[in-house]
Amino acid sequence: MKTEELRLEDLDPEWFIEEKVREISRTVGDGSAVNALSGGVDSSAVTMLAHRALGRRLRNYFIENGLMRDGEPERIISLFEGMGIKVELVRAEERFFNALKSIIDPEEKREAITRTFYGDVFGKIVRESGARFLLQGTNFTDIEETVAGIKRQHNVLEQLGIDTEERYGYRVIEPLVQLRKPAIRRVAKALGLPAEIYDRPPFPGPALATRIVGEVTPAKVQTVRAATKIVEEELTSVGAFQFLAVLHEDKVTGVRAGRRDYGQQIEVRCWDSADAKTASPTRLTYDILDRLAERITGEVPGVVSVTYNIAKKPPSTIEVV
């Protein structure tokens, strides 16, 4: 079934919320559902919609996949608990790192994450809880890019012909599939989420694995996580659509304290975009770039080179994987 976009200019957030709350209630009936919260604007909006529809019949899970940003699981769980919504943390780092071992190809990495997330992790949660539904924040752009064969977004399943009931034992409910990011932000605001959520730059489901070229290992995640923290601290005030750090696979020769230092390379990307479909690098000032280079080479162990991406999407994409 083809999904039709509901455009920002045609969206009445209050009507949309009522409609989706009704739809979720009707679909789940008197059963229960589980919800995958990552803390992004999309899954946060779904959490609010499903909480309204199902109350205590909804169980929310934050999956610690070992690929998240610094302090993220704790921050998101406590933010939702502050709004009276309980979220359980599922420690699944080892399962994800095992699934990613030795994989270099980007689409295979995405596939391994999808399999682990929906099969191993949520398959088990759903089996144990007796729920028949999984709620998640897939959006219109995710589907469009996957169906077009650009990138297999980790959360697109049924649109690729995957029968989730047969494969994983549950049905997937995706209340936001008709909306792009700006419309989802409007809905998130109308749902009473704080600005730190509804204004958040996008962050991909496969998390920092989309920002590591080559094999994903705990050590590489630690490096890109440290660089990401600096990039976010330095670039949040710029107001760009999205900004990130990428860890490259090739090492290069550097010099530190007069001695050769064969080290890693971080690429910084900062994007201006309306909906992630097309994007251009933000024209950052040289002072900002200089500070990023100083901090990343000074504070992230092993990094001797910092570059800034100047290519547009297309032909580039926002994440490297």
Ligand code: XMP
């Ligand atoms: P790309 O890299 O395809 O990214 O230009 C477009 C937008 O989508 C985000 N992204 C994802 N979001 N699951 C998600 O939920 C994914 O697998 C995924 N891959 C990319 C990316 O951060 C950007 O905002």
